[in-house]
Amino acid sequence: MKNKLLYWFALFVVGVSAVQAQDAFDHSHADFTEVLQAHVVVYDEGRRSVVDYAALQSDETLLQDYLQQLSAVSMSAYRDWTAEQQLAFLINAYNAFTLELINANYADFADGDAASIRDLGSFFTSPWEREFFTLLGAERSLDWLEHETIRIDFDEPRIHAALVCAAMSCPKLRAEAFVAERLDAQLDDQMQTFLHDRSKNGIDDQGLYLSRIFDWYEDDFDDLRVYMRQYSDALADTHEQEQALAGDIRIRYTDYDWSLNSPENAGL
Numbered sequence: 172m173k174n175k176l177l178y179w180f181a182l183f184v185v186g187v188s189a190v191q192a193q194d195a196f197d198h199s200h201a202d203f204t205e206v207l208q209a210h211v212v213v214y215d216e217g218r219r220s221v222v223d224y225a226a227l228q229s230d231e232t233l234l235q236d237y238l239q240q241l242s243a244v245s246m247s248a249y250r251d252w253t254a255e256q257q258l259a260f261l262i263n264a265y266n267a268f269t270l271e272l273i274n275a276n277y278a279d280f281a282d283g284d285a286a287s288i289r290d291l292g293s294f295f296t297s298p299w300e301r302e303f304f305t306l307l308g309a310e311r312s313l314d315w316l317e318h319e320t321i322r323i324d325f326d327e328p329r330i331h332a333a334l335v336c337a338a339m340s341c342p343k344l345r346a347e348a349f350v351a352e353r354l355d356a357q358l359d360d361q362m363q364t365f366l367h368d369r370s371k372n373g374i375d376d377q378g379l380y381l382s383r384i385f386d387w388y389e390d391d392f393d394d395l396r397v398y399m400r401q402y403s404d405a406l407a408d409t410h411e412q413e414q415a416l417a418g419d420i421r422i423r424y425t426d427y428d429w430s431l432n433s434p435e436n437a438g439l
Contacts, residue, residue: 196244198259199350203348206234208347209233215368220345222273234267237267264306269313273337273431285431332365333345342384343365374408378420378423381399381425382425383424
């Protein structure tokens, strides 16, 4: 009897240890928040941000530690998480590995050999197609994260205001990590903030003008005009403009500035 009790106790301990191992990942993403707070420069009344990549070069240890935390997560552990935990993990991974792509190639930007993330690709492969990191047990690319995972597994168009590809015309990089407990509020704030940025989105005498992102991913928003009406307070500066959104308002798209989202390119 005693041996049986010891046997079942041992199985219980192994089971608890396995669960603890799966839950070892820090879902507060505290290390990434620390990186972002140290190196993201928010300006224009909170509507835009850039990254101090030069400072990140001399202070990259914490980013590397966080990337290792991401890469250590197994697919089986990931599948046991809630949908909110999964999506926060994937968005943060996209943004963190984008930072790493720029950080690892920063000498090219400093020397003038690169001016945009697009310059980090090759003749045959775009930078988003490069498999340069490990995630969920395999070599991955940024395209895998966005187009094969996030956009496939989650019906959430607000991710287009949260994924930041290191360009001046991207939405602002948030100075905190996304976390499951506040994910809905954070995503909504990202979309509100992005649509408040008059250099990219708004209404003028020609109609509604939007970031090219909404053109590229129009299908993710179903009826784009209908979708934008819920954000009329962010897009419209006057009551007349807000009323215009209720009709069949003309939509055009702004040019996309692919230059690096650095303080220098923002004139800061």
